[in-house]
């Protein structure tokens with residue numbers, strides 16, 4: 329029921345979370361199992377195939393967090409101490425001579441028997457080069473203990489982790505020169521529609537430039553997929569069937585357009601003939617019609633063709649599917665609750681993903697939310713989720729999904 333008390337049309341539409349759950353289930357049924365070993369510098373955007381277990385204590389020995397002096401707290405009487413050695417990062421120290429201190433620099437190993445480091449700002453070098461410590465000290469102070477980050481045998485990154493600069497740095501810190509990653513998912517991108525023309529060509533009557541191809545090919549690359557650019561499919565069953573048949577060595581055929589049950593639904597016809605087809609009507613806006621099926625055993629996802637619909641359904645449904653095929657566990661973007669900086673007076677029967685921005689901590693939305701307007705997303709920082717049957721007053725909380733969360 330919507331707030332007006334009338335039964336909505338929502339019941340006949342598939343909720344977004346149901347569609348996502350089904351897609352993830354299907355992704356899990358055909359995981360990518362092949363793997364490859366790559367230098368750590370080349371694993372950006374890839375998925376870790378095995379647990380990364382530490383073979384080191386990190387740091388391997390206690391080391392100084394400061395430039396200063398290492399000593400034993402118990403040796404401090406207030407009298408100046410003799411400096412018995414100087415240790416830079418990269419050097420191996422001698423054990424501490426009782427009753428002395430050691431000049432030490434950040435990252436240098438703390439000598440055995442020293443139990444604290446005093447920063448140089450709290451030390452006074454005397455004329456005879458002995459050092460007076462001005463304040464009392466605590467054992468352990470300014471020492472980074474051995475294994476504070478990780479110890480031998482500890483699980484540092486589980487299999488299924490997506491690798492980015494931070495994980496690459498972490499793996500390198502553990503001495504990994506190479507990592508085993510899941511092989512890239514091979515995705516064929518198809519645009520459908522007689523009206524489509526590639527940029528660079530002249531537009532004829534009734535024609536528009538193909539934007540989804542550029543959008544999806546680039547996005548898929550950022551997701552670590554191997555992209556097979558399968559061009560534009562005309563609205564014609566024979567060609568559709570033939571072109572789909574050429575796409576054999578792919579893990580997914582991702583098409584846009586032609587998924588409404590209209591007369592021009594040639595992709596649907598081809599799938600019905602040579603595979604299987606589920607046509608979902610989703611409670612999502614922009615979006616709604618989404619195809620999932622198989623063509624001669626190859627999974628096919630058909631996204632709606634309007635560019636903003638393509639963007640939203642790819643971000644929320646196809647992206648998680650692709651990541652899960654590679655074994656990624658956390659496939660959903662981080663979401664934040666923010667106050668709405670706009671009003672939403674009329675409840676809808678589909679969940680809306682408005683292209684919006686944060687301004688002074690509030691979500692505002694682009695003036696034109698038509699599914700044909702991709703500029704709305706170029707202007708936006710994120711998707712503002714407005715639930716089915718929901719109205720909003722300014723200041724009420726909405727979910728904000730940063731585009732940066734889903735673009736990579």
Ligand code: AMP
Nearest residue numbers: 519538539540541585586587632633634
């Ligand atoms: P369809 O789902 O094929 O009925 O397409 C819905 C709308 O999206 C129509 O206005 C199409 O012209 C448009 N459209 C479909 N594919 C693309 C594309 N690749 N690039 C730009 N617009 C498209």
Ligand code: MG
Nearest residue numbers: 520521585586
């Ligand atoms: Mg079309």
